[in-house]
Amino acid sequence: MTHDNAVTRRTAMKLTGAAAATALVAGCNDDDGNGNGNGDGNGNGDGVTIAAGEDIRFDGQTGGWEGLEPSEIAGETNPTLILEDGEEYTIGWTEGDGTPHNIEIRDDGGDVVDDLETDQTDDPGDDQILEFTASGEMASYVCEPHENTMVGDIQVE
The missing domain is CATH 1.20.5 (Single alpha-helices involved in coiled-coils or other helix-helix interfaces)
Known part of the structure; x- marks a missing residue:
């Protein structure tokens, strides 16, 4: 050569x-620099459709809500939940990192919807579960003390 x-x-x-x-x-x-390619910060595309009546459970970690159930959200951090308008669901956290957390469902303005919030505790259990009917005003699920990291979107269709 x-x-x-x-x-x-x-x-x-x-x-x-x-x-x-x-x-x-x-x-x-x-577009938002979070590195997952979908712009929602959780790496799971456009969201996860949750069947009516499904129990939604998380592991409360200060860095984010870690999905436990249903299996479609298992291992996902702050997954976007797609719910059906008018259908019943439960949402809550049954495991945690020992730091006080709560769970709230908020609207676009950051206000709690229909008193859907739990008290803060470091010991999750049945009192950290909310039962609700999905409605269009629901926009997110949040841990109030960690609202910058423990927040996921809710889409009601």
Whole structure:
């Protein structure tokens, strides 16, 4: 191989490597910079449709609500829940990190909907479960003391 061909091949390889690195970085970035590519901060696309009557359970971790049940949200952090308008659901947390948490359902303005909130506790149990009928005013589920990290969207359709 001549010197010119070797230089050309090395240059092409460097450019190919740079293009691959750029593509890799571009694939990890999205419109809000959270790195999951979907813009909602939880890595699960457009949300998870929850069947009517389903029990929704979380592990309360200061860094976010970790999905336990149903299986579609297991392991997801702050998953977007898609609920059916007028249908009954339960939502709450049954495990935690020992830090006081609560769960609230809020509207777009940040107000609690229909008194759907629990008291703060570091020992979750049956008193950390809310029963409700899904309505269009519901926008999020939140832990009041950790509202910047323990917050997920609710979409009612």
